[in-house]
Amino acid sequence: MSHLSAYDWEAADGVCGGSPHLHLVCTEAYVVTAGRGAVQTLSPDGYRDIPLEAGALAWFTPGTVHRMVQGGGLRVTVLMQNSGLPEAGDAVFTFPPEVLADPERYAAAARLPARGGPEAEAAARRRRDLAVEGYLPLREALRAGDDGPLRDFQRAAAGLVRSRVPRFRELWEAGALAAARRTGEQLDALEAGDAGHLADATARTAGPTHHGGYGMCGRREEYELPGATLPYETSDPSDPSAATGPRGA
Template identity: 50%
Template structure:
């Protein structure tokens, strides 16, 4: 997996049972693989109830496509009403655009020029700046709610109230019906379908 951060370029070997974790500001998401990779299945787990799928992850297209949210959205759009072939072609096109720019950013970093990656990160932040209110609602309903429930359970145990296990439930969901393309492939489960329980 190839990644680029303000610390530089890094290659992380992937093998069965490898867990590779990266934080916001790492680009691109794990779609750059080198080597045979045959039979290697990659599972991507997203924090914050799928915020990267909700637009938090910004791909690395050419600079002019980062000019404004509309231009960027058009560049990465996968036609929801398109045929499977049209959708797959749109995904390949945006992948190729992002890969070319990623390679340019990597080359700049390896040549000691931090400005292009830094400029990309500034442009990415500008693109998503209007969206935090919606993402905060998603976070509050998801992981924040789960953390608050855990805090309440710990407080209850400290207060010798052990009633919360009587509310225990099991939740499961099947694969996404649409099989739509996501940021890192085809999500097996729709973002945000899990109840806010941990």
């Protein structure tokens, strides 16, 4: 989970907003808390421009390219599936094909030099512009009824993260899968008349652990909570597909 203020940087097509990207195995949801704007999506079933205003809920499944558009004071709470995977690199920017074809070049373009400050802002803006450069041809092709370029991008994105799948699997097994198994165990206990797990009931509270981070689509208030949202991973020199910086919206 994070709280997001959409970028108000104008892109080459005159639209203000964030960096188009997709997630490989995670569904993402926006709960709009203030302002107005839109999310543009590309999927095999076409191009959509979905209005966003306070109270709206929008979500997109793996493989859906999404681009947040600022319309005025847009603020969104972002909920990501599969705790830990978004932070581990389950996202690929819509960079042009020649960048996607070179893992080292992709990693350099996606990387942020720091979590805050002017240098991080400049890098976040450059990668947004590069992502829009690759996104616009995908959108125009889809509008013309040709989903071939989008399919090519999806395949390239899958290739970029392939080496990270063992790490994704570890996080999934320790997070989402373990949580589902605990629920199964609790249901088994209840069915047997055993309420012992309720003795561990408690309440917790937490606030953001980092303010003003540069996400893919806007400035973020981020949570790094064990068992909920893990710290963002930095690039591994042996893995050119890994990129430093926020992975989710």
